[in-house]
Amino acid sequence: MTASTLKVRVARKEVEAADICTFELVRADGGALPPFSAGSHIDVSLPNRITRQYSLCNDPAESHRYLIGVLKDPSSRGGSKAIHELVKVGDVVEISTPKNHFPLAHEAKRSLLLAGGIGVTPILCMAERLATVGADFEMHYCTRSRDRTAFLDRIQRSSFVRRVQFHFDECSDDQRLDIAVLLAEPNAGTHLYVCGPKGFMDAVLSNARRQGWEESHLHYEFFAAEPVKSDADGSFEVMLSSSGKVVVVPKDKTVVEALAAAGTNVEISCELGVCGTCLTRVLEGEPDHRDLYLSPEERAANDQFLPCCSRAKSARLVLDL
Numbered sequence: 540m541t542a543s544t545l546k547v548r549v550a551r552k553e554v555e556a557a558d559i560c561t562f563e564l565v566r567a568d569g570g571a572l573p574p575f576s577a578g579s580h581i582d583v584s585l586p587n588r589i590t591r592q593y594s595l596c597n598d599p600a601e602s603h604r605y606l607i608g609v610l611k612d613p614s615s616r617g618g619s620k621a622i623h624e625l626v627k628v629g630d631v632v633e634i635s636t637p638k639n640h641f642p643l644a645h646e647a648k649r650s651l652l653l654a655g656g657i658g659v660t661p662i663l664c665m666a667e668r669l670a671t672v673g674a675d676f677e678m679h680y681c682t683r684s685r686d687r688t689a690f691l692d693r694i695q696r697s698s699f700v701r702r703v704q705f706h707f708d709e710c711s712d713d714q715r716l717d718i719a720v721l722l723a724e725p726n727a728g729t730h731l732y733v734c735g736p737k738g739f740m741d742a743v744l745s746n747a748r749r750q751g752w753e754e755s756h757l758h759y760e761f762f763a764a765e766p767v768k769s770d771a772d773g774s775f776e777v778m779l780s781s782s783g784k785v786v787v788v789p790k791d792k793t794v795v796e797a798l799a800a801a802g803t804n805v806e807i808s809c810e811l812g813v814c815g816t817c818l819t820r821v822l823e824g825e826p827d828h829r830d831l832y833l834s835p836e837e838r839a840a841n842d843q844f845l846p847c848c849s850r851a852k853s854a855r856l857v858l859d860l
């Protein structure tokens with residue numbers, strides 16, 4: 540365990556909706572947990588030795604527990620299946636202290652919160668925070684059906700229920716979310732937050748960009764993705780600027796894997812290009828960005844990349860390592 544990790548005990552595990560469980564985590568030594576802000580996540584080390592990120596969805600004012608909600612994804616690479624099937628009440632697991640890559644923008648005059656499926660976890664926390672401070676916001680929550688809608692009761696009993704619109708795929712077309720209409724009038728004071736499946740987020744973000752929303756007003760967090768691999772992937776070299784050492788990255792290995800084999804470890808967590816832990820500065824060469832973490836501007840600058848999934852378009856990258 541390090542200074543940034545904690546042992547927590549699973550105090551409660553409940554079925555929240557079809558295929559979705561919540562896990563209430565309390566400090567194993569009984570103390571208070573480190574504070575967090577809306578949009579934060581924790582890294583959870585799972586019994587099958589992989590680490591996954593889960594957004595905190597309880598009230599940030601609470602210090603006695605963290606609450607996470609997890610969808611059992613049939614296409615899971617082991618994360619959601621492991622936590623659903625292997626983690627039980629009473630188990631002690633290691634987590635990181637909270638990190639926030641998806642914070643609320645304090646300068647926003649109005650917030651538009653869009654959640655797709657289990658992407659509701661950080662969005663709900665944001666809605667509760669905005670309601671607590673009396674901020675202006677509107678939330679849209681899209682799910683396949685009512686029985687797959689996590690936190691339905693909690694939202695319906697909340698003080699801000701009138702600010703929330705539910706959109707169920709199973710219902711009539713007229714209550715489905717019309718993204719183009721919703722985003723039709725970008726406003727200088729309005730910030731957009733979106734979390735959900737990749738297809739949903741791509742649709743929202745591409746629509747917003749097309750309709751002229753400022754990039755700095757778009758806030759998003761991808762929570763799962765399969766790294767893009769291609770048969771056309773080739774090998775390339777990375778050079779470590781500190782030592783001049785050159786490492787060949789074969790076509791079937793990631794930069795992180797190739798560096799580890801050569802004795803250089805980069806800190807990693809998700810290994811899916813979503814958490815930002817492995818972010819590394821690029822001093823020369825052109826990365827082939829495969830992550831879902833960097834914004835379009837950050838990608839275009841080509842001065843940093845995520846070596847757990849991204850590759851190179853140039854024959855060599857010089858890295859600030």
Ligand code: FES
Nearest residue numbers: 808810815817847
């Ligand atoms: Fe999460 Fe690379 S380890 S983005």
